[in-house]
Amino acid sequence: MTKKASSSSKETDRKSAGPKFVWTRKDLVGLDELSADEIVHILDTAQTFQEVSTRSIKKVPALRGKVVALLFFEDSTRTRMSFELAASRLSADTVFLSGKGSSTSKGETTLDTVRNVEAMGVDAFVIRHSQSGAPHQLTEKVKVPIINAGDGQHEHPTQGLLDIFTIRQRLGSLEGVKVAIVGDIAHSRVARSNIIGLRKLGAEVVVVGPPTLVPSTITAMGCEISHSLDDILDEVDVINMLRIQFERFESNLFPSLREYSSLFGMNAKRLAKCNKNVLIMHPGPINRGVELTSEVADGPNSCILQQVTNGLAVRMAVLYLVSRGRD
Amino acid sequence: MTKKASSSSKETDRKSAGPKFVWTRKDLVGLDELSADEIVHILDTAQTFQEVSTRSIKKVPALRGKVVALLFFEDSTRTRMSFELAASRLSADTVFLSGKGSSTSKGETTLDTVRNVEAMGVDAFVIRHSQSGAPHQLTEKVKVPIINAGDGQHEHPTQGLLDIFTIRQRLGSLEGVKVAIVGDIAHSRVARSNIIGLRKLGAEVVVVGPPTLVPSTITAMGCEISHSLDDILDEVDVINMLRIQFERFESNLFPSLREYSSLFGMNAKRLAKCNKNVLIMHPGPINRGVELTSEVADGPNSCILQQVTNGLAVRMAVLYLVSRGRD
Amino acid sequence: MTKKASSSSKETDRKSAGPKFVWTRKDLVGLDELSADEIVHILDTAQTFQEVSTRSIKKVPALRGKVVALLFFEDSTRTRMSFELAASRLSADTVFLSGKGSSTSKGETTLDTVRNVEAMGVDAFVIRHSQSGAPHQLTEKVKVPIINAGDGQHEHPTQGLLDIFTIRQRLGSLEGVKVAIVGDIAHSRVARSNIIGLRKLGAEVVVVGPPTLVPSTITAMGCEISHSLDDILDEVDVINMLRIQFERFESNLFPSLREYSSLFGMNAKRLAKCNKNVLIMHPGPINRGVELTSEVADGPNSCILQQVTNGLAVRMAVLYLVSRGRD
Numbered sequence A, B, C: 001m002t003k004k005a006s007s008s009s010k011e012t013d014r015k016s017a018g019p020k021f022v023w024t025r026k027d028l029v030g031l032d033e034l035s036a037d038e039i040v041h042i043l044d045t046a047q048t049f050q051e052v053s054t055r056s057i058k059k060v061p062a063l064r065g066k067v068v069a070l071l072f073f074e075d076s077t078r079t080r081m082s083f084e085l086a087a088s089r090l091s092a093d094t095v096f097l098s099g100k101g102s103s104t105s106k107g108e109t110t111l112d113t114v115r116n117v118e119a120m121g122v123d124a125f126v127i128r129h130s131q132s133g134a135p136h137q138l139t140e141k142v143k144v145p146i147i148n149a150g151d152g153q154h155e156h157p158t159q160g161l162l163d164i165f166t167i168r169q170r171l172g173s174l175e176g177v178k179v180a181i182v183g184d185i186a187h188s189r190v191a192r193s194n195i196i197g198l199r200k201l202g203a204e205v206v207v208v209g210p211p212t213l214v215p216s217t218i219t220a221m222g223c224e225i226s227h228s229l230d231d232i233l234d235e236v237d238v239i240n241m242l243r244i245q246f247e248r249f250e251s252n253l254f255p256s257l258r259e260y261s262s263l264f265g266m267n268a269k270r271l272a273k274c275n276k277n278v279l280i281m282h283p284g285p286i287n288r289g290v291e292l293t294s295e296v297a298d299g300p301n302s303c304i305l306q307q308v309t310n311g312l313a314v315r316m317a318v319l320y321l322v323s324r325g326r327d
Helices: A036-052 A077-089 A110-119 A134-139 A157-171 A189-200 A216-221 A229-235 A246-251 A257-264 A268-272 A304-324 B036-052 B077-089 B110-119 B134-139 B157-171 B189-200 B216-221 B229-235 B246-251 B257-264 B268-272 B304-324 C036-052 C077-089 C110-119 C134-139 C157-171 C189-200 C216-221 C229-235 C246-251 C257-264 C268-272 C304-324
Strands: A067-072 A093-098 A124-129 A146-151 A178-182 A204-208 A224-226 A238-241 A279-281 B067-072 B093-098 B124-129 B146-151 B178-182 B204-208 B224-226 B238-241 B279-281 C067-072 C093-098 C124-129 C146-151 C178-182 C204-208 C224-226 C238-241 C279-281
Touching (some): A036 A304, A067 A110, A077 A093, A077 A157, A077 A304, A077 C093, A110 A124, A110 B304, A124 A134, A134 A146, A146 A304, A157 A279, A157 A304, A178 A189, A178 A229, A216 A224, A224 A229, B036 B157, B036 B189, B067 B110, B077 B093, B077 B304, B093 B110, B093 C077, B110 C304, B124 B304, B134 B146, B157 B279, B189 B204, B216 B224, C036 C157, C036 C189, C067 C077, C067 C110, C077 C146, C124 C304, C134 C146, C157 C238, C178 C229, C189 C204, C204 C229, C216 C224
Parallel strands (some): A067 A093, A124 A146, A238 A279, B067 B093, B067 B124, B238 B279, C067 C093, C124 C146, C178 C204, C178 C238
8 A cells, every 4th residue: 555555545555565475364363483573564555554643543444443452361451452452453453351340250261252353243353362372272272363462471462563664763773783683682572572673683682680580591583682781782773672571570570760760770970871772662561760760761762652653553453464365 | 143244344233134223232131021023123133243153253342342240249150251252343342340359248238349430430240149129229310231140039130131032043043933841940040041032022821830830920920830841841832941950958848869860851752752842941050960861952953052142142232232322 | 703794704704702801811620720710711702602512413514534532541531521521522532441451550749740741742631630739730831721620629610611501591690699509518629610610690599518528718709608508598699519529428527418418409499589580500420319309300490401402502612712723
């Protein structure tokens, strides 16, 4: 969908960005299964949808009459809203099921719940689940496309894609870009999806955190390890600060909050040691004064709110690609 | 709406199936109040809507600009989603109120809550309530149509209708069909709506369960009683397994879960003793290994997911009939 | 929008009632900031939308493609539904975030939550917050219009407007009308918005309640004080009964429930002493037998349900005015 094409007709709105590339996947479970071409195709499609978001009427009829079922077995206000708005901009209807109060709490299996909603005639699933691998297992059992909105400590592909989209938008390309990912690497699906996607598109990745949270085996994913944030500040183009999960502090994997913040938090002093145009990212919600100070979060290097805006375009692209494939 | 007619125009979409029959009821509180003709008219209307669900764009403009208020004083994810999607396919908007956090919890009466929502200008109510008879009492006090989505131990008419619709779809007719309903008959609104509707359309019903859960007075509804599932296996065309409410076990009305399952659960061994084409039904959510084994639930005789699909068509029909009556 | 104009075209639907008045405000935080002309303009606009609610298809395309985000940091079923339906009648989409389970509960600041939702590209905010002044602070930090749906003990402007709209509808004008507001004046945002708006439009206000709940400083807002309901019954045209917040009884600010009801509750005996056409109002949900008896609540002087109906028209007007201003 080029800018020229998008203003012509409904039919044109449904054409994809890459004229030669044909999307064939039913599901999006993780970036691990995607080729570099597929990732780029999603980013390109998202870019065309970005334009829709600047219109006064932010809707295209691409998925009119379709129903997207949002099954959040694990709660998430922010990701739910982003997918809900993305579906709405494509003119799809949504239906929502949360973990609390769902049939799952009545002893029904996840598969039975999903099959039941499928039997109601929905056209796509967006599934968040606390169990790693749950969306993947479901893809083999249901005919309707499944988009993984985060599963356990496995992947959060649309978060990875929106982060990569944002870097490409700001730096022009991923090739040769060096990205630091800082925090609890061991338990983070956001880190995993970022590392996998960034590496496939030619970026370098260094993961940063205390040894308890950065397993040495992570180098198998093609990234470097640093236990000192200060050491890598002047080497990187992007610093992606992971959200601190406070519950981890109780598990003795984390130093104290104060110590963590002093060693791995971004502040003005550290920012001064960085590349002048370094991008500061965070998947949100942010803990001001912990992962980063307000000065950094609200400063000119931060693209945290742009990430949120881009999330909609990326989710529109993914919903569109997997749903269109079924026609 | 014949298949021929449905492809012509919007106006044609709004015509009802039976060319002579005119629906006159404001509400649907239970099958008890309906004539056999009225039940058949709902089933026929549902059949025409079934076709809508096979389209790529699953919407008809029948209730465009109307608002359906879903008032679930008692929670239910599944029935809520089914009504929500049914309304959406008719192009109606929905507004949802759950028991938790509603004004009821602030000391407001149910009637005041309903009258307030009525004053907001909604066009139909779908009401679930833990108190038997609540929807009926409300029908006399509000002008807007009320559809009962389950009230206490009284009726669950759309569940009864979708079960009957499924049997008619699979067996062609209800006349002379013999249906077993298995489980906690005494406390089940699903059982009651099924028995009433099935009897009106000429089917025979045998209710099956331990004496504590099958009151002898139920024969007044025109059904037989059996305390042995094995005894009736080869006599019936349909076996409808009710969901076990685990909380009843604590009340001493139920034998142990294991004993219940061994006496009244469907499994491959029992299925082998049935009519080869016997239909296995369940209102869901199922407890695998309790009411039925996975082998039976997922086997060729099971029409459990078809029931879910049919639920949408039946609820579209009911929403359409009661809302159209007001124009 | 005159009745004549409203039946012509979509474009005409978007014209405002007062041909000369131009609405310029981005936000609606309280009636305190509005001029009398602005209040009247909202009432006039609401009156034109009242007509929409009598149509069979209760929708106008005024806000098609726009998204209204309902951020209820403090829960409210009734106000949420009213705004949701108002947005829907203007053809806007809505997205909902409740206090429970929101990112706020993960330690995110209210401002960060609001900025995040803004970054998702929404077109208007409806915000309820337990903290007085929260919506006002947010208006300076976000570009998207903010409508205050109730903040702490500060204001509830759309409730004030719908009450004033109802009085004008029934009595023709506010000029010289005398309104009693009865109950916990000290802690009520409903009382504050009413007093401010009524005074600006030329009505007289007497606030009624026990000394613990009616601060003497309230006279600075231009209203009289009475500690006896009986004393003012024959002087007033309108009696607006505030809802009792039961939790206040524990704070020793209230007499016993029984004493409160006998001193400040409306009943048939008191109604007999009033002006024959006195209007009895209540913001709901009502506690029958406490603020008023059923005889009064359901009697000919009550306009409680009309208030609810009018609430939709007023909220449509406010959503329309603040959203249109951005085009």
